[in-house]
Amino acid sequence: xxxxxxxxxxxxxxxxxxxxxxxxxxxxxxxxxxxxxxxxxxxxxxxxxxxxxxxxxxxxxxxxxxxxxxxxxxxxxxxxxxxxxxxxxxxxxxxxxxxxxxxxxxxxxxxxxxxxxxxxxxxxxxxxxxxxxxxxxxxxxxxxxxxxxxxx
Amino acid sequence: xxxxxxxxxxxxxxxxxxxxxxxxxxxxxxxxxxxxxxxxxxxxxxxxxxxxxxxxxxxxxxxxxxxxxxxxxxxxxxxxxxxxxxxxxxxxxxxxxxxxxxxxxxxxxxxxxxxxxxxxxxxxxxxxxxxxxxxxxxxxxxxxxxxxxxxxxxxxxxxxxxxxxxxxxxxxxxxxxxxxxxxxxxxxxxxxxxxxxxxxxxxxxxxxxxxxxxxxxxxxxxxxxxxxxxxxxxxxxxxxxxxxxxxxxxxxxxxxxxxxxxxxxxxxxxxxxxxxxxxxxxxxxxxxxxxxxxxxxxxxxxxxxxxxxxxxxxxxxxxxxxxxxxxxxxxxxxxxxxxxxxxxxxxxxxxxxxxxxxxxxxxxxxxxxxxxxxxxx
Amino acid sequence: xxxxxxxxxxxxxxxxxxxxxxxxxxxxxxxxxxxxxxxxxxxxxxxxxxxxxxxxxxxxxxxxxxxxxxxxxxxxxxxxxxxxxxxxxxxxxxxxxxxxxxxxxxxxxxxxxxxxxxxxxxxxxxxxxxxxxxxxxxxxxxxxxxxxxxxxxxxxxxxxxxxxxxxxxxxxxxxxxxxxxxxxxxxxxxxxxxxxxxxxxxxxxxxxxxxxxxxxxxxxxxxxxxxxxxxxxxxxxxxxxxxxxxxxxxxxxxxxxxxxxxxxxxxxxxxxxxxxxxxxxxxxxxxxxxxxxxxxxxxxxxxxxxxxxxxxxxxxxxxxxxxxxxxxxxxxxxxxxxxxxxxxxxxxxxxxxxxxxxxxxxxxx
Numbered sequence: 001x002x003x004x005x006x007x008x009x010x011x012x013x014x015x016x017x018x019x020x021x022x023x024x025x026x027x028x029x030x031x032x033x034x035x036x037x038x039x040x041x042x043x044x045x046x047x048x049x050x051x052x053x054x055x056x057x058x059x060x061x062x063x064x065x066x067x068x069x070x071x072x073x074x075x076x077x078x079x080x081x082x083x084x085x086x087x088x089x090x091x092x093x094x095x096x097x098x099x100x101x102x103x104x105x106x107x108x109x110x111x112x113x114x115x116x117x118x119x120x121x122x123x124x125x126x127x128x129x130x131x132x133x134x135x136x137x138x139x140x141x142x143x144x145x146x147x148x149x150x151x152x
Numbered sequence: 153x154x155x156x157x158x159x160x161x162x163x164x165x166x167x168x169x170x171x172x173x174x175x176x177x178x179x180x181x182x183x184x185x186x187x188x189x190x191x192x193x194x195x196x197x198x199x200x201x202x203x204x205x206x207x208x209x210x211x212x213x214x215x216x217x218x219x220x221x222x223x224x225x226x227x228x229x230x231x232x233x234x235x236x237x238x239x240x241x242x243x244x245x246x247x248x249x250x251x252x253x254x255x256x257x258x259x260x261x262x263x264x265x266x267x268x269x270x271x272x273x274x275x276x277x278x279x280x281x282x283x284x285x286x287x288x289x290x291x292x293x294x295x296x297x298x299x300x301x302x303x304x305x306x307x308x309x310x311x312x313x314x315x316x317x318x319x320x321x322x323x324x325x326x327x328x329x330x331x332x333x334x335x336x337x338x339x340x341x342x343x344x345x346x347x348x349x350x351x352x353x354x355x356x357x358x359x360x361x362x363x364x365x366x367x368x369x370x371x372x373x374x375x376x377x378x379x380x381x382x383x384x385x386x387x388x389x390x391x392x393x394x395x396x397x398x399x400x401x402x403x404x405x406x407x408x409x410x411x412x413x414x415x416x417x418x419x420x421x422x423x424x425x426x427x428x429x430x431x432x433x434x435x436x437x438x439x440x441x442x443x444x445x446x447x448x449x450x451x452x453x454x455x456x457x458x459x460x461x462x463x464x465x466x467x468x469x470x471x472x473x474x475x476x477x478x479x480x481x482x483x484x485x486x487x488x489x490x491x492x493x494x495x496x497x498x499x500x501x502x503x504x505x506x507x508x509x510x511x512x513x514x515x516x517x518x519x520x521x522x523x524x525x526x527x528x529x
Numbered sequence: 530x531x532x533x534x535x536x537x538x539x540x541x542x543x544x545x546x547x548x549x550x551x552x553x554x555x556x557x558x559x560x561x562x563x564x565x566x567x568x569x570x571x572x573x574x575x576x577x578x579x580x581x582x583x584x585x586x587x588x589x590x591x592x593x594x595x596x597x598x599x600x601x602x603x604x605x606x607x608x609x610x611x612x613x614x615x616x617x618x619x620x621x622x623x624x625x626x627x628x629x630x631x632x633x634x635x636x637x638x639x640x641x642x643x644x645x646x647x648x649x650x651x652x653x654x655x656x657x658x659x660x661x662x663x664x665x666x667x668x669x670x671x672x673x674x675x676x677x678x679x680x681x682x683x684x685x686x687x688x689x690x691x692x693x694x695x696x697x698x699x700x701x702x703x704x705x706x707x708x709x710x711x712x713x714x715x716x717x718x719x720x721x722x723x724x725x726x727x728x729x730x731x732x733x734x735x736x737x738x739x740x741x742x743x744x745x746x747x748x749x750x751x752x753x754x755x756x757x758x759x760x761x762x763x764x765x766x767x768x769x770x771x772x773x774x775x776x777x778x779x780x781x782x783x784x785x786x787x788x789x790x791x792x793x794x795x796x797x798x799x800x801x802x803x804x805x806x807x808x809x810x811x812x813x814x815x816x817x818x819x820x821x822x823x824x825x826x827x828x829x830x831x832x833x834x835x836x837x838x839x840x841x842x843x844x845x846x847x848x849x850x851x852x853x854x855x856x857x858x859x860x861x862x863x864x865x866x867x868x869x870x871x872x873x874x875x876x877x878x879x880x881x882x883x884x885x886x887x888x889x890x891x892x893x894x
Binding site: 421422444 | 810811840
Binding site: 059061062063065066067078081083094 | 713716772773774776777804805806807808809812813815817
């Protein structure tokens with residue numbers, strides 16, 4: 001798996017997201033509840049741009065008028081047909097076994113670690129991804145933390 | 153290429169590059185200011201004072217503003233459907249669509265088309281809406297075609313507006329009516345309007361939306377958006393029964409009806425019921441020249457959106473073959489319903505189990521023939 | 530015109546089916562209001578006489594001379610509706626079909642009456658009449674409780690009064706109503722229904738004079754209205770599902786009478802497709818709609834409204850459950866159906882369930 005540096009961690013606010021193109025795939029990187037998630041920007045239902053949908057809170061009910069609502073648990077709702085996907089697992093709400101949103105490992109790494117990987121010519125699996133927050137060419141600063149998405 | 157996703161066979165509809173692609177249902181929606189530009193001064197100032205007083209009876213809560221895709225808001229701050237350039241880019245260009253037929257939602261609401269406003273204001277409003285469609289959409293891109301919006305509860309005025317639009321511009325290819333009206337579509341009260349449609353060779357396009365100054369079901373108003381939205385199809389049953397049993401198709405053999413956004417898998421079972429009921433009750437309607445199911449192939453067209461999803465996706469072929477027995481599968485036309493939330497992408501919505509010939513007809517051939525699109529090439 | 534109910538001219542119903550038969554829908558008709566006086570509290574008899582009350586009008590829904598209302602072969606010389614006589618029911622249906630049981634549905638338009646007290650009195654009298662003239666006189670019969678289906682409080686009172694009588698297995702809920710049946714104002718009635726183990730019988734009839742019977746106004750022709758009536762049933766079933774009635778009352782079941790079933794798969798596909806994207810609107814619907822139907826909703830097969838047998842076979846495949854369909858004649862109404870076609874399409878085990886098993890399970894017979 002290769003690593004793709006998509007942005008500085010501080011550039012994506014809590015509750016925010018960034019859509020980047022990695023190797024021809026459009027991926028949304030989300031910063032929610034202090035955690036990071038990377039999801040394919042394509043709904044498995046009919047190809048809608050997932051990352052333009054709303055982040056909604058867990059909502060469940062067994063009886064009319066009584067709902068269980070948990071804002072700490074988030075789902076991404078497709079901006080087209082409204083299917084909900086658990087942001088942690090990518091599973092669709094109504095068919096968790098078989099319908100999933102593709103997700104990718106994502107972590108925050110220090111600039112120091114990344115800078116080393118970039119310098120190491122043997123290590124060709126770490127890449128910088130051009131996104132709206134990144135200039136055409138830039139240098140990784142060892143003082144900052146960066147969001148890194150892993151993908152084959 | 154067919155890909156198995158969640159057990160469903162999907163794939164890019166292998167469109168024949170030599171053929172066009174017709175989207176039979178797109179929704180432009182003017183802002184109040186945009187509409188006001190085309191109103192007469194008398195009614196422009198009326199609108200500024202009293203506003204567009206909308207339908208109030210229903211009380212269901214929207215799930216999305218304008219029932220639109222969340223990504224269909226244009227960057228200029230207007231709402232989905234108000235910006236023709238954005239729509240062109242997001243729809244026509246993106247999917248290489250040859251023609252798209254515009255059905256403007258304000259034409260669906262009876263409070264605007266002759267229910268809760270002075271009748272002259274309603275008439276001027278529909279005139280303004282049609283002018284807005286023509287100038288801001290049809291004139292801006294040759295791929296757009298329009299449905300005439302009318303004050304359908306004033307059928308004589310509607311007939312005049314149909315004539316006005318059609319004589320001004322051949323790119324009006326249909327007349328749009330809502331699926332909920334004050335009376336079912338075959339009711340004699342609408343005869344002057346039907347006469348105009350037939351005279352100008354314009355199909356009667358019946359589209360979901362609105363509430364015809366009646367509660368939305370035969371047992372009152374539903375509570376949830378889900379019910380109102382999912383229940384639109386039920387009105388199609390009533391319109392079809394009306395058009396057949398009132399003898400509308402006998403009086404107007406050239407009348408064509410396009411039922412939009414109401415699915416299609418219900419039609420074959422309903423045709424059986426129509427025939428079964430007629431077998432018992434036929435003496436009530438001696439004016440019918442044929443048995444009910446025999447009218448469908450000559451008079452009914454349906455659009456594909458929202459794409460049907462079956463419990464087992466592999467049943468598509470079987471359901472489609474049943475649909476074919478009505479004769480209406482030959483009158484099946486593709487639509488996206490842009491910019492609504494249940495939008496169908498031409499690349500994703502149709503299953504790969506359709507044959508190339510079937511697909512060609514759905515994406516292009518049927519609409520091309522119905523609307524005579526070769527005259528626009 | 531072929532028909533199951535007349536046995537298609539056969540000598541014996543055993544030529545079609547040899548196993549047990551339960552007829553899930555036969556009608557009793559009140560010939561005139563004064564027939565109920567014997568079963569009505571005297572104060573209310575006086576009330577009716579004082580005003581020369583004619584009784585509710587069901588002729589809008591069942592015009593007396595319409596071919597659908599009474600099959601020609603069953604019409605009486607006097608012109609009285611044969612369903613007003615137990616002897617006719619026995620002669621035309623119960624004995625020829627050699628039924629184990631039949632469920633009697635008496636539609637009398639009581640929900641049309643706005644006066645809450647008289648409506649209650651009328652319902653009591655009618656249910657007493659059903660016991661006295663029908664249930665007590667033929668042990669094969671079971672019946673639907675008739676309620677003033679406009680006033681939940683009166684409905685509950687009547688369920689509490691007589692709902693535990695062993696002859697009542699169902700509540701007759703006419704398909705047209707002023708408010709859709711899923712709405713919460715009706716829920717206390719369902720609590721009472723469920724507690725008394727009564728099935729919700731969604732059936733032809735009713736008045737909704739605040740609404741025309743279609744979403745798009747009033748039909749002109751009877752056949753137009755009649756054929757299109759499926760859409761009201763759909764609206765009511767959609768309401769029951771969407772409002773979470775099945776979640777709130779886990780034991781409540783629904784029987785749908787007199788509207789066929791071939792339309793059902795398309796209907797639940799539509800509902801389930803939309804539920805996936807609109808789940809947050811109706812989060813208490815937390816199982817696929819088709820599963821809910823298979824567990825909780827049943828349909829009679831009068832009418833069948835079938836297309837060609839190979840298409841009917843597809844409908845049966847898509848229904849995907851042997852537990853859903855129930856044999857019925859819908860006496861004395863006219864339908865143009867051939868039961869033997871349906872039996873041929875069903876497999877062996879499904880036939881026995883259709884003819885008796887599903888009704889036996891549903892009504893606890």
